[in-house]
Amino acid sequence: SVRQFVQTFKRRGLPLHILVNNAAVMLVPEGRTEEGFERHFGVNYLGHFLLTLLLLDTLKHSGKRGSCSRVVTLSSQCYSAHAAYCQSKLALLLFSSHLQQRLDRGGFSWILGWSTRHSTATIFPPARLAQTAIARLLFRGEGGGYWSNGRTEMTSPNTYDPQLQLGLWDSSCRLVGLQEQHQP
Incomplete structure (x- = not known):
């Protein structure tokens, strides 16, 4: 579980400079997580949400001015073809935008990456999928952007809706x- 992983990691006392949220399921049979969430939403979004927030204190303590810790979340631009998968990826975009707003004052960089903007039937080699994530980890610019093919791109208009972000x-x-103490 996410909570068990975080406890084990924190017990080791290691710094954490980079967190890459990449786990995902796609086109799996209808089902639920152990916690009772729809599988796509639970794995593709809530797992990343919980992991990121539970590790924020470690990320913040590991980073420093001029060399802040990084969080890269791989997403996709698929919002309609397969509803459950796409909704989970839309949730990642809303979450990352709202998290960046909360972290802007702390010298912490949040960069949202991508997994693929091609059809879901197209499978890329892992090295190709990692290119944008690695490039974003090495980039020293502002956080909060959506990157694809080596440049910042706009996402759908609803991902910029602050009320939708806060509600999610x-x-x-x-x-x-999660209680207030885990919220930046």
């Missing part, structure tokens, strides 16, 4: 049982 944030905190 609050609902997500309730769903995973």
Whole structure:
């Protein structure tokens, strides 16, 4: 589980400079996670949400001015072809935008990457999928962007809706049982 992983990692006392949220399921049979969430939403979004927030303190302590810790979340531009998968990826975009707003004052960089903008039937070699994530980890610019093919791109208009972002944030905190102390 995410919580068990975080406990084990923190017990080791290691710094954490980079977190890459890449785990995902796609086109799996309808099902639920152990916690009872729809599988795509639970794995592709809530798992990343919980992992990131539970590791924020470690990321913040590991980073320093001029060399801040990084979080890269791989997403896709698929919002309609397969509803459950696409909704989970839309949630990642909303989450990352809202998180960046909360972290802007702390010298912490949040960069949202991509997994593929091609059809879901197209499978890329892992090295190709990692190119943007690695480039974003090495980039020293502002956080909060959506990167694809080596440049910043706009996402769908609803991903910039602050009320939608906040509503998802609050609902997500309730769903995973996070209290205010875990919120930046």
